Structures are given as structure tokens and as C-alpha cells.
Amino acid sequence: MKKLINAPEGVVKDALAGIAAAHSDLVTVHYDPDYIVRADAPVKGKVGIISGGGSGHEPMHGGFVGRGMLDAACPGAVFTSPVPDQMLAATKAVDGGAGVLHIVKNYTGDVMNFEMAAELAAAEGLDVAAVVTNDDVAVENSTWTAGRRGVGVTVLLEKMVGAAAEAGANLAECKRIAEKVNAQGRSMGMALTACTVPHAGKPGFELGDDEMEVGIGIHGEPGRRKEKLTTAANITEMLAGPILDDLPFQRGDTVLAFVNGMGGTPQIELYVMYNELAKLLADRGITIGRNLIGSYITSLEMAGCSFTLVKLDDELTKLWDAPVLTPALRWGA
């Protein structure tokens, strides 16, 4: 295991301290329970937007705390959903009197811990709503399973809902927008390499030199299937095909195209992939209205990428374009 860390048990706290040292103008870091709030929290009269999940997905979610996006993020241990104490403390810290929205990625652990936090918050008289993202088309959707994972859409949704809250939308409205983004978004990912959870000390799976995992999530787990490594163009088909078929996206649609690196992917490769995706979408008569290219929802040092497409309309486009001022996403400010 080769990592720039001091010790496996200290990684999350050390990184939080780094965030605190780097971005004190934007965010404040609290410890035990661990959570990151925007520096000016709580914002009076504004709906508080909170997310959280295991660490190892940086910059998600801590890097998205700030004006126009999240009010707080709750980082768990690496790949382990945070505990209710964190979400409860964060909920109280950002409650500006207009209620708090929990953005939860659909994993059993995340869902249950956020649920417990919401129960505790409700018991204390706080107004909490939740939205669960589940955009990963690699996972079959069925009422008999845990359902689809929440992946790339979460990033885009946090930006859009954050903009809505910043503009004064109430809790119900924030929830509506969050559900809309989730409903209109789909993702799929692949890995060239596995990643190593610091405590585990060895990679989560083995891959041959000419193999890739297709249909991975963001927790270093194996994907749906192994495939022979192939060209960027073929990989693009493998990821974009199921995404487009699922919603389905249609000729004439305008989308936000998000090409995401898994943590160990160099930018030159992301642009090669974006080029293939742009060609494929053009062939299908789909217009890319906005894009995001970079490593925003990651699996530690895993090499690979994911695509997320969200169908855009005027409302979502405006929310996407609104100013954002966070450590990881910044424009118009």
C-alpha cells in the first residue's frame, strides 16, 4: 500500500485538519462528531443542505461546502457511512429556521444512519426532509434489492439544490428539485485499477494487466463484470449506452455531461473520454448544454472513470449556472 498518509487510523482526521487549514475562509471543521459547515452557518431563513458519506470520495462532500452548494458535510471513516451523531450535529449547526434537507446516496448504511439522524432531529423538533440519490444504471433496479447506488448525480444535484436554497427556495421546493435532478440523471462507471482502503492494506480486487471492471460503484468494490481492456471509444459505448437507454435520453434532449475521474485518472484521459462521449451524443442527436470534467466523486486512488448525464431544462440550467463558492467548485464568485 503506497499512500501519502501518516497512519491508516489518522487519514480522515488529518485530511480534515488539512481542509480546515486550507479553507478557513469558506468552511469550519468540527471534530467528534466530525462535520464541515460553511463558515457563515447557519444562514438565517435559508434551507440548510446537508450531505455526507464515507470518506475516500474527495472532494465529495467536504469540498462542496460553501455558498451556493452544501451547508454541511459529514465525513465517515473511509468508505463507511457517517454515524447519526454527525448528521444530527450538522443539522443543528446549519438550521436557519427554514428546515434542513439531507442528501443521501442510496447505500444501506448511509440510508439507515441518515434515517436515525432524521428521527433524532425530528424528536428535537427540527424540520428535516431527505432525498436519496440512486442513479447508477449498472445496478438492476428492483423492489427486491437494495436498489441502485447513488453516484455522480449526487454532485450535480448538490450544486443545483444548493443554488435553489441560496436563492430562497423553501424545504419542499428544495426537495422537489433534488428529486427532479435525481429522476433526470443516470450514471455508470468503470475501473482500470482497484484501490486500497488504508486499513485493509491491500486492493479490494485483483485485475489482470489487460482487464477492467465495468459497472463499479465508488467504494472500491468490484463491478458487475470484468471485461478485456479496450479503447476509449468502446468504453464510452459501454458506459453511455446503458445510461441513454435507461432514462431514456432522446434525440433532441439537452444534457449536462459529467465525465468523472475515479481518483487516480489523469486529466488527459478524461478529455479523451469526453471527446468520445461528445461524439457519441452528437451521433444520437443529444446536445451537451453544460459539462463538468474532473475527479469530483472518487474511490481513493482508483483509476477509471464514470459518466453522468442529467437532462437539462431551463430551471436546472439556471441552477447549474448560479454562482458557487466552495473549495472544489467555484464560479461566478
Place this chain on the structure above:
Amino acid sequence: MKKLINAPEGVVKDALAGIAAAHSDLVTVHYDPDYIVRADAPVKGKVGIISGGGSGHEPMHGGFVGRGMLDAACPGAVFTSPVPDQMLAATKAVDGGAGVLHIVKNYTGDVMNFEMAAELAAAEGLDVAAVVTNDDVAVENSTWTAGRRGVGVTVLLEKMVGAAAEAGANLAECKRIAEKVNAQGRSMGMALTACTVPHAGKPGFELGDDEMEVGIGIHGEPGRRKEKLTTAANITEMLAGPILDDLPFQRGDTVLAFVNGMGGTPQIELYVMYNELAKLLADRGITIGRNLIGSYITSLEMAGCSFTLVKLDDELTKLWDAPVLTPALRWGA
């Protein structure tokens, strides 16, 4: 070799097409010779700021083209400095009548190719000046060698000089600022893994599971020495020590601290390193006035990091804070 590419010979063109598809609002990509110019080039009356170098260092330099930073970037083949035709064409494309500054990283190839371009440009009556960055303290500086490599300072310098040019500084003034940033900046880097040049097909060097290379550049070459892998705190000392001693930086100084990932380094590790660097600098009585944390000058998928410190004064701080609107760096706009 595991990469998201179509074929080794197409990587640079495919990535350029991806940049063109993604950022047509900010930049325009020209082919044969290859160069990227800001969408509104040439800007009348403004000094044109150009850089270039081998590909594989993304987002440097193409990601830095845009308002407040570079007017053009010339990407060579992977790790191969571009050819004079590119710099000449870019120089003509961005010449707004106030002259053009070439920002050159100190590598024999880059220096010679830029020199030839400058000779050709001068022969055509263009007013061209050049500044060569050489901030890598891992390389001994001697008149008998090729001198120090240009690394992380280049990114910061391009931002600051870009701001100066945007604000109307003339060519001599831009050159003065560039030389000042270079003179006040020092860098050093290390690698946890090697990287693979697409055409070469195998890693540039071999490293044991418990080894790291210290004193690397940005071309996948081995560093000054191999060391046993150690803690983030120890690595921070190994990198920051020589940097601080070299300028030297002194108690009371304020610096811009840049923690850079080499391409395959996850952000969580960069924040762990930033935390260690912040502690070390605090111990030495040095204040971090500004910071930049992310993978901005890379070696393909190499894992590892580099530190760059630039001594700040009011002039440089103001130039750093000025708005910038490029694919990779964006604030105030």
C-alpha cells in the same frame, strides 16, 4: 499499460478535441500546428502570454488558457517539448500589438524550441520576450549543468503574469513580474509510482512496494534518489526542508503554498500533505497567505506530490487574487 485512450499515437489530438468540445466558450483549439488560444484572441493592446511544453502535464498548460492567465498554450507530444512552428503560430495568433511573452520551463528541449520560435518571430518583426522557470531544488544548480528544472512555480507564475497582462502591464513589466515570481519560488517533488508514456508501453522506472522516488521532475523520469516509503510528516520534511533552505525562506515570510498532485494522487492525500506542510511552516514562523491544492502540473498517472512555495508581497498577492477564467483555474469570474 492501462489507460483510457484509443491508441498511443492519438492521445494528444484526442485530448485536444475533448478540450475543444468542452470549453469552446473559453478557448479555441488549432491543429497542425497544435495550439490552444483564448476564444477572444488576440486581445488588442494586451501583452500576449504564451506557454507550452510536452503533453502529459494536464491541466498545464492548456487548462490555463483564458482570461487572466494564458493567451495560448502549445502542447507537444507526451513529455516532448513542442516544435517552433507551434510557438510561432501561437505567437502570431495572440499578438495584440503589445508584444508576446514566452513562459518556458527550463528543459533543454523546451528552451531550444522556444528559442528557435523566438528567432523566427523576431525575423517576422514580432516583439517577443522570454522567461525561463527553474524552481526545482532537487536539481543542483551549476553553470556546468542544464540547470534546475522548471516545475510548480510555472503554474503560479502563469496566473500572476496573466493577471498583470490582463491589467495592462507592458511586455517589460510582464517579464519583470515573471522573473520575480520565479526568483521567489522553489519546488520539490516525490513519486510513489512511476508513470507510463503511452508509446513506451511500460513504466519509466521500477519501484519496490516500500519505496519512493524523491526529487523527481514531471517527465516520469526517476528522481535524485530512492528512499524507503515513510509517513506524510517525514515526506513533508524531505520536500519542504530543501525548499526552505534554498531561497532561503525566513521566519516572518508569507508564502503561497501549493501542494500539487502528480496525476494519480487522490485529493484526500493532498489534504493530509497540506496539513503537514501547514504545521511545518507554522513551526518555522512562516505564514501561508494563499494556497492551491490539487493536481495542476502532473506526470500522467504518476502517484506522488510536489510542494511549491512562493514568497508573497502585496504585488504578487494582488495578482494571485485577480479574477481568472480558464478551464482549470477559475475565480472572481
Place this chain on the structure above:
Amino acid sequence: MRITVEHVIKFVEGVAARIKEHRDELVQLDSPIGDSDHGVNMDRGFTTVLDKLPTVADKDIGTILKTVGMTLVSTVGGASGPLYGTAFIRAGMALTDRYELTPAEVVVALEAALEGIQARGKAQRGEKTMIDAIGPGVDVLKEAQANGEEFMSAMRRSVAAVEEGMKSTIPMLATKGRASYLGQRSIGHQDPGATSSFYIAQVMLETVEGIHE
């Protein structure tokens, strides 16, 4: 048989030690079909439980178990934190103000624990989770109680059923939890949560055997 506060504390300490012992094994089990954290999660939780135990050592068994559960909820995270946390809290709620337990009360508490896990996680048997280990164990105890079987013998059979249940997860297709994302590829691996449940059951049996001797 008299089960006292001291026995309960010994049991909890024993679980903490057993989990620490098997931490890496639980991580490795969570690697092919999960995210390599189950052992670390459980160990982090029970290590904190050990720190907290002295503060409730003079309290009733209900309070002790609720404290264990709340500590697990607050420190484990992931899927196992709310599930095991809820299990201990529910068991504790079933034993409010008790300083000594009869075997019948133990069975009631275990039933409550199982119900808590099911209420929180909504898994059925056969979905490749800890339920597949705990469920059969509780079945045996209830049935033994109905048949008037001696408690020690019932406990032994119960833990054997837990072990068998744990092993039964190997050929199962996961439809709950993280392993479900793997589809067919989840088959052939033993569920980590079922495995930690077995270790907890093992310590319970050993504790009871200790009292018996």
C-alpha cells in the same frame, strides 16, 4: 441459572476481544463482496464500547445494553452500525431495570434484537445478511423454550445453528446490502456481517458456559 451484571459485562468485553482478534478476517471477507471495512467498523465500535463500559458497570443490564447499542450507533457507521446498535438497544429496552436474568429473559432480549435488525434493515432471510445467521439461532432458542429443553443445551444448538446459518450465506445471491450490487458475483462468498454475528454468538455461549461451570 443466574445471569448477572458481571456476566453481561464479561460478555460485552469478550465480544470486543473476539472482534479485535478477527478484525482483519472480517475486513478480508468484506473485500470481494463489499468495501473492506466491516472488521474495522466493528472493532472501532467495540473499542469505544470498552471505554464506555466502566461508566455503566453499576447500572442495570438494560442500561448497559442500551449504552452498548448507542455507542455502536455513534461509532460504527456503515450498515452494521445502525443494525447492531439497534439490536443492543432493543435488547436493552427489553431488560429495563433488570440486574439478573433468567434464561427466558435472554431469549426475549434476543428476539427483540432480531426484530430490531429486521425493522431497521428490512432484510428477509435468504438475502445474504447477518439475519441469515442470527435468525436460525433465535429460532432454535424459541423452539427449545417451547419444548422445555435445558438452556445450556439449547444455547449450544443455537450457536451451531448460527454457524450453519453463517455458512449458508456462501452460496446465496445477495439482494440486500452492498453485496447485492455484484449480482451473480456475490455468490460463493461468506457474508461478513453473518460472520461477526457468529463470533458474537460464540462469545455468548462461552459466557453462559462460564456461568454453568
Place this chain on the structure above:
Amino acid sequence: MRITVEHVIKFVEGVAARIKEHRDELVQLDSPIGDSDHGVNMDRGFTTVLDKLPTVADKDIGTILKTVGMTLVSTVGGASGPLYGTAFIRAGMALTDRYELTPAEVVVALEAALEGIQARGKAQRGEKTMIDAIGPGVDVLKEAQANGEEFMSAMRRSVAAVEEGMKSTIPMLATKGRASYLGQRSIGHQDPGATSSFYIAQVMLETVEGIHE
């Protein structure tokens, strides 16, 4: 001996083929002490040269060599592009309007090429660069000319000197080019640029031998 336009074109084509043949070897040599691109750089350049050659096949030797040099400058990049490019351009400048060459003119052109490399790269001998291969080769030709030695024999001795010069780079400490960043670790590796220079010299010898037969 009459060296014609056709011979020069055959030489250039031969170099392109030889470089392609050794492309991967030159990449591998550039890997321990460089950035793994020398073979790719040279091959890219000479492949384009092959495309360009027909457009100047009816021109004088000076024009042909200048075109080769300018094409290398425009396509190779890195350190080797300006260096080899300048070498061919300078050789071409020394042979303006010539359609046939005497051995003496060949020596003049090679001297001009070496001077061009030194003017552009500012390296001295002993710094572990292509100069350490080319330099001794040109020395031999100049000295042979002064001594009135027969050209074929001088060429053979010259290329042997280039080969020896190439090998002499192995124990050298690099102080120019990318290998210099490695400090002591540059010792023990053969310089890739010196190696490509040897292959070019080899093809030159073979071309001359072809005329002779």
C-alpha cells in the same frame, strides 16, 4: 567518388528505416535516464521526412538537406529536434546548389553539422550527449583528410569512432540534457542521442559503401 542527389536521398531514406527499426530500443535507452521518448521523437520526424522527400527529389543536395532539417525541427520536438534539425540545416547550407559532392565536401558538411549542434545545444564533449558520438567521428575524417587517407577507409574508421564514442557515454556523468537531473544515477547508461547518431553514421557508411561497390 561521385556522391549524387540519388545517393543523398537513399541515405535519408535509409536513416528513416534504421530509426524506425530501432525506435523501441531508443525509447528504452531514454527510459532510465530520460523521459522515454527519443525513439518516438526521431521516428515521428523521419517518417514525416519520408513524406516530404519527393517534393525536393529534383532539387540540389543543399535544398534536400535543409528540407530534412526543417522537417525535423517542425516535427521532432524535445532536445533532439532542434539539434538534429540544425545539423541537417547547417549541412545543407554548406552545400547550396550542389548536385554532386566530393568527399571533401562531405567532410565540410559534417563539420558544419557538428558546429550547428554545438551552437544550439552548448554542450562540450564529455557531457554525455550525441556530441560524444559525432565529435570523434568528425575528428577522424578531418585528420584523415589532412593525411590524405583514402575516403572509404576514413569513413570506416570514422564510424568506428562514432560507435566507440557512443559507448564512451556509458560511464559518463551527464551534465547536459535531461539525464543531468539524475546526477550520479546517470552513470552506467548509454546516451540515447549518441545511439541515434551512431545509427545515422552507420547508414552514411553503408550508403558510401554502396557507391563504392
